[in-house]
Amino acid sequence: MATDAVEPPRARNFKDASPREVRAALVPEEQPDFDEQWREALTEAADSLDLTQVHTILDSWRRRATITSHLGHDGYRNMLAKAERILRTGEPEPGSVPLSEIKALIAERLGR
Numbered sequence: 001m002a003t004d005a006v007e008p009p010r011a012r013n014f015k016d017a018s019p020r021e022v023r024a025a026l027v028p029e030e031q032p033d034f035d036e037q038w039r040e041a042l043t044e045a046a047d048s049l050d051l052t053q054v055h056t057i058l059d060s061w062r063r064r065a066t067i068t069s070h071l072g073h074d075g076y077r078n079m080l081a082k083a084e085r086i087l088r089t090g091e092p093e094p095g096s097v098p099l100s101e102i103k104a105l106i107a108e109r110l111g112r
Contacts, residue, residue, distance in 0.1 A: 011070040014062040022058065025065035027073050034061050 014022055023034050041057040044050075068076045082093055092098070 012066070014065040014069065017062055017065060019058060019061075022061050022065045025069055026061070027068060027076055030064065037061070 012025075014025060017025075019038060023031055023038075026034055037057050038061075041053045045054045067079070071079060086092060
C-alpha cells in the first residue's frame with residue numbers, strides 16, 4: 001500500500017495580512033502580547049484620530065508572524081531561546097561565525 005507524501009505547509013509572507021491572520025500565525029504564548037498591544041494601539045487611535053501606532057504595531061507583529069511561519073512554532077521558540085542565551089551570557093552560539101568574518105568573506109568574493 002502506497003502512502004501519499006504530505007507536503008508541509010508553505011511558509012508565508014504576512015506583509016498584507018489582517019490582524020486576525022497575524023494572530024493566528026503566532027505561537028500561542030505570544031498571542032496575549034499581541035492582543036494587549038493591538039488593543040492599546042486601537043484605543044490610542046480612537047483618542048488621537050491617528051492610525052500611525054496601529055500600523056506600527058501591526059507591521060511589527062507581521063514580521064514575527066512571517067518568521068514564525070518560516071521557522072514553525074518549535075523553530076521560532078528555539079530561535080528565541082538562542083537569542084535569550086546570547087543576550088544573557090554575551091557568548092555567541094558554538095560554531096557561529098563572527099559578523100566581521102562574514103563581511104570579510106563577502107568582500108573577498110566581491111573582489112573588494
